[in-house]
Amino acid sequence: MSKKKAQECYDLIKGYFKDEPKKAIEWFHVINPSLGGIRPIEMIHQGRSDKLLMFIKSRLDGYWT
Numbered sequence: 001m002s003k004k005k006a007q008e009c010y011d012l013i014k015g016y017f018k019d020e021p022k023k024a025i026e027w028f029h030v031i032n033p034s035l036g037g038i039r040p041i042e043m044i045h046q047g048r049s050d051k052l053l054m055f056i057k058s059r060l061d062g063y064w065t
Contacts, residue, residue, distance in 0.1 A: 005049035009040070012056050 014024040028041040035043065035055065043052040 002049045
């Protein structure tokens with residue numbers, strides 16, 4: 001697991017939710033259909049932080065649905 005990549009994922013999501021840090025934390029624990037029906041935190045635990053980071057960046061770059 002890349003702690004640096006996981007931290008970057010968290011920082012980006014925290015920035016997206018701005019003044020609602022609880023929502024940022026919750027986002028990592030909710031099943032996400034766009035990630036194949038798994039929780040983002042599971043991707044981090046599985047060592048897939050790079051893929052999660054790419055997903056987050058692509059959504060924040062204007063593709064968030």
